[in-house]
Amino acid sequence: MSRNAALFALMCLVWGLTWLPIKVGAQHVPPVFLAAARFTIAGVLMLAWAGRDLRKVPADAWPRLVATALLLNTGNYSLLFWGAAQAPSGLAAIVNFATIPIFTIIASRTIEGQAIGARKLAAIGLGTLGLCFLFATRALGGLDAASGNPLEIWGLAAIALGTLLYCFGAVLARPIASRMPTLALAGCQTLIGGIGLSLVSASFETVTAAHFQALVAWPTLPSLAFLVLGGSLIGFTVYMRLVRDWGAFRAGLYAFISPAVAVAAGVLVLSEPFGWSEALGSLLMFGAAAIALKR
Template identity: 30%
Template sequence: MATTITPKETSAKAGKPLERSVYAHATTPLVLAAFAAVYLLWGSTYLAIRVGVETVPPLILAGLRHFTVGVILYPILRWRTRVRPTAANWRSAVVTGWLLLFVGNGGVSWAEQIVPSGITALLVTMVSLWLVIVDWLRPGGVRPAPKVVLGLVLGFAGVALLVGPSHWGGSERIDLRGVAVLMIACFAWACGSIYSKHGGMPRSALLGVAMQSFSGGVALLLAGLLSGEFHHFHFAAVSWPSWVALAYLIVFGSCIGLSAYLYILQKSTAARVATYALVNPVVALILGWLFAEEIISLRTVIAAVVILTAVVLVITAPHRAPARKTDLEPVPAPGEV
């Protein structure tokens, strides 16, 4: 697609900020396809997890998913990138793998035993809010702007609405145990995301993901062993829908979805990429309603509007000029990668 060079773009060659170049290829068919993949594939992972945990214990399901991704991708990416991870790289991968995948994705998988997949996706959007809080509280952190503070208040008000009085809005309130686990998962994901930007990951983003997947997968499988999940787990008892769900999570959720996400990070702006956080829960709610008989009640609709409004306020608020490019990039949520 031909792109007209504007005076702003011309002036950028003289050392001024380039304002249009990041949009130059934002509407090519491949970029649009990558956005569609991130929107639809990651939005559908919540239903896949829900189907998977029907006959596979949650820690084993998440562990098999991430361990398989790590074992497959790591040797391929080592060969293609020629990057040799250092001990510091592995240390960062272990820490972030445990925070992001063991606590984060493992928590989501456990919660989906008692929380509908659509509601889970909605609550997981709180990662955007927890990122602000963690980035504020860390040493040398950034105090949030008033617009962001309003978003934080609205977001937690939306969660309170979901766990409010029973029968309000034509539905039961969400199980408090599941909400608590999801909030812990989101907090851990935010901590891992902030740490990964400053903790010495390898220069190849995909190789770093493979290392995190391997580390997190090992932690999840060990946790499944120690918690007794393997004692009650039998491969013969796993239904074919759960096997299909696991394969879907590995291939489409982790491999294809993540590749599409990293691609649009390179080809589009952070603000546009961040829209996936608004689309994914809507996709998850619709899929849960269509295929898992999950109810979309008045309570759910109002809470969704409140929480997603909060996310919009946070991701559209002006931020300080970052020291590193990665500070601008939105991060995937714990139910997706």
Template identity: 25%
Template sequence: MTENAKRIGIVILLFILVTLTWGTTWMAMKIAVATIPPIFATGLRFLAASPLLLLFSWLTKTPLLFPKGSRLFQLLICLAYFAGPFTLMIYGESYVSSGLASIIFANMPVAVLIVSILLLKERISPTQLLGLVLGVVSLSTILYLESSQTSGTSWQGIAALLAAVIIHAIMYVQCKKRSQKISVLTFNTLPCLGAGFLLLLLGSWVEKIDSAMFSTSSLISVGYLGIVAGVFGILCYFALQQRASAFQASLVFLVFPIIALGVERMVSGTTISQASLWLILPLLLGILLTLTPISTIRTVLRLEPVRT
């Protein structure tokens, strides 16, 4: 096997692992929040992930603190990247199906593009603008259809999930603006640990916590979210970003909602409406267009091989 073939094989394997991890995360959140309050469940999730992150940081001699001058930003990541958005995500799944939640979060590239335009004054191509409009219109229509046709869908849950996407997009753009080359372990370990303790304390204070009511399936789901999604998924996606182009790695956002919808049908026997399923096609096309660099589009139009 040549080195190039081996590299392609590793990229494909990582892509599959990431999409499977992200695709199953949504059903795990749905099961977890069934018997564990959302704030407390998110705190448990982060504390489940923290020991492994600390171990990997120790084994690789990775610093836990951000460089001097960026420590306040590290605290902001703890609050606005981990504690807030992840709690909003699992809270939203109290009112929204896991499949619809995954579709909302798949629009992260669209949200990042919008925030980049507003905060960084970033210029975009006409193709990206078309993708942005197509994505927003398709998602808005899906949300309208699901809220009006499905009794289990609430605007309360939709609003929480949209807020999580927007906050994550803002934090992503802020990280991009600062252009800090920080290890994935440094970025995740202490903020994850801090968010875990903070949310457990907050959950114990504002939520009615009765551990006797926690089901085994909910506890297993929390463990899965922390260890598999929170550690394994993050490291696999980081490895994918190192070995593939940014465009190739971003294609994960087109695949994991499909897996989430399939998992939802297998586990609960339900899915979104037929009309919404058809609207996923223009939605994913819109996301793809926002992700596609103009250089790639020009190469394809000239029928030249894409260089990665």
């Protein structure tokens, strides 16, 4: 196995497993508060790593950088962490990863005017059908694997909406991405997003001193450490290397592997159910993602 292939396997494993610490950590502290801690810490570490590259951020790029940070990290992860606290981690990962290629097509069309051909329309339609199937089973009380949490369907909807915000933010960031070092851009967006998440948490969650204590205690501390080191630092670094060496298409194939890791971790560690209705909806969404990612 080549080094890049091994790094790809590591990235898929790490990003698939990040849903587990989100679920575990959100049982002990408010979910957006957990997200704020993750992105604030990760942003500081990224900027320290970027060092002098931070000076290379053009002054006229800051308005767009701040706006995209609020979409990519604040808006997206507020919804994603809250949604992941309500829904099974495996389904949360599937909704997130499988809709990224589809929502990117929609964002590119809306912002950049890129044409949507028959293949892309098929991807959007199939992905929408898969999402509707997953949501319908929840709305009807669940077939096979519904957990009984009345907020589960809203959690999955929040994750889908957060992913849409992420894709719009990613497309809006394209004009400035080539004008500055990647790590400086990511560090700024991550830290700004963390500050925004802190404001969201302070506005909508009740955070007490006990939550700060829980943040540095078992099992929240190791969950937070994995999210920062694995999900943000290692995952991001490996992904950027693979984009450089393999291209965005091949590196983006993690969207088909990481959800499987998340489902397996949820079933084995958290005893989350996963039945035929979830499998069918997931297959529809993965089929849509495959069509969207086709060269």
